Amino acid sequence: MGVAAEQIRSLHKYEKTILLALERGMKRYAWVPLEQLRTTTNLAESEITYRLSRLIAWGMVRFNPVPYDGYALVFGGYDALALATLTHKGTISALGSQIGEGKESVVHDALGLGPVAIKFHRVGGRSFSSARLNRDYMPEEGHCPWLIASRKSAEREYEALKALHPKVSVPLPIDQNRHTVVMALINGQNLNRCRLEAPKEILEEVLENTRLAYKAGVIHADLSEYNILVEDGRVVLIDWPQWIATDHPNAGAIVGRDVDNILAYFLRKYQLDFPREDAVQWVIG
Ligand SMILES: Nc1ncnc2c1ncn2[C@@H]1O[C@H](COP(=O)(O)OP(=O)(O)OP(=O)(O)O)[C@@H](O)[C@H]1O
Ligand SMILES: [Mg+2]
Structure with missing residues (x-):
């Protein structure tokens, strides 16, 4: 479950537009209809399907043809959005290699103002996959549980680090976006x-x-x-x-x-x- 750093670097602006449209669309749909992407991005259908095919090949988006052509963001796509934002803000300039993996996260080193660690929370990727396969229109509360749970988990972790640093020996919290936390890299x-x-x-x-x-x-x-x-x-x-x-x-x-x-x-x-x-x-x- 690594992060597709190469692809993120070469992400086309339309691909980013589509990822953002999917992220918004997933507040309402388990599978965002192609039609919805067309109206929210204002891109031609051929452009959208071409860009989607690349995003699918990179493991950022999934496709489901039944009962209508629908697309869903998966962790790889959410990673790409978070990295794009963190890069744009100047929090990080390059993603390094994976340095840790747990039940519910993947940790990479990265370059920021200095060496940093970036933790991608992955809560419920497996346990919620059946919910993701459910094609029904999602209820107001329960839409896209893995995305929400992973973001909440990152926000909670960042909150703790901010409350504790430097009183307690914890990594210096640097930034937080979506399901990620950027903190000082510990050489230990x-x-x-x-x-x-x-x-x-x-x-x-x-x-x-x-x-x-x-x-x-x-x-x-x-x-x-x-x-x-x-x-x-x-x-x-x-x-x-x-x-x-x-x-x-x-x-x-x-x-x-x-x-x-x-x-x-x-x-x-x-x-x-x-x-x-x-x-x-x-x-x-
Ligand atoms: N700031 C950091 N600097 C260096 N290495 C880190 C840092 N944060 C995490 N790591 C490495 O990544 C591993 C996983 O990180 P962490 O323990 O925070 O998440 P996790 O174990 O996936 O969480 P869970 O308990 O939910 O499985 C750690 O054991 C550690 O080796
Ligand atoms: Mg751990």
């Missing part, structure tokens, strides 16, 4: 891949940052060795879209689970037995 390793020389110090740094986030009103809610990077011996907490506020009714249980995940990891890998009560006390004071 995921904690699960490290062999630490001073594990107790690192564990304490994780707890301290968890405390600082809690003090700022934010609980990570998916804290684990996979969502911690170690850069020059310092920890950076990443992957914030699922954060919850400390006034959430289950805040106590959720912050407890975050702490448990971390303690379990250090016990398993380093035989470091940090008392749970002390750790929870540290974080929520």
Whole structure:
């Protein structure tokens, strides 16, 4: 599920016009009718179908002939729109290679004012695909769930980073567009891949940052060795879209689970037995 950087660079202005028309059209349709594209873009039908065939070949658009000729934006097309906007704004000038992939995202490095990371959220690509195949006119609320869910996820992550940086060691948030977040590139390793020389110090740094986030009103809610990077011996907490506020009714249980995940990891890998009560006390004071 990479990002088609080459194609984005060579995107013709009509192709961008069509992607934008599809993005708008998908507020109303699961499959945007060709006729709708014609009226919203003012382009000739032959131009539109030629441009669409290229967008389909690049994995940016899907076609469905039944019961009418309809077109849908897919993640590749949404990526292209976000990258076009971020490039236009000057946030990034070049997209680099993929540096990470999770259940619900793809992360690339990129060039901005300096080296940056760009995270493309991909929420519900698989689970919502049956909804996308449903040709019915979409209800007001439920239209295009993957697009909305992925954008919301990126917005939430950006919100957390802005609330936490620089009080907490998280990547500097730089920009956000559609389903993407641009942030500082961390030159580090995921904690699960490290062999630490001073594990107790690192564990304490994780707890301290968890405390600082809690003090700022934010609980990570998916804290684990996979969502911690170690850069020059310092920890950076990443992957914030699922954060919850400390006034959430289950805040106590959720912050407890975050702490448990971390303690379990250090016990398993380093035989470091940090008392749970002390750790929870540290974080929520
Ligand atoms: N700012 C960054 N700098 C360097 N590498 C990053 C950065 N953000 C993410 N990464 C890399 O990309 C990987 C995936 O990012 P992240 O954990 O944020 O998303 P995710 O794991 O896909 O989310 P999910 O938990 O939903 O699967 C990380 O494990 C990390 O290796
Ligand atoms: Mg992750």
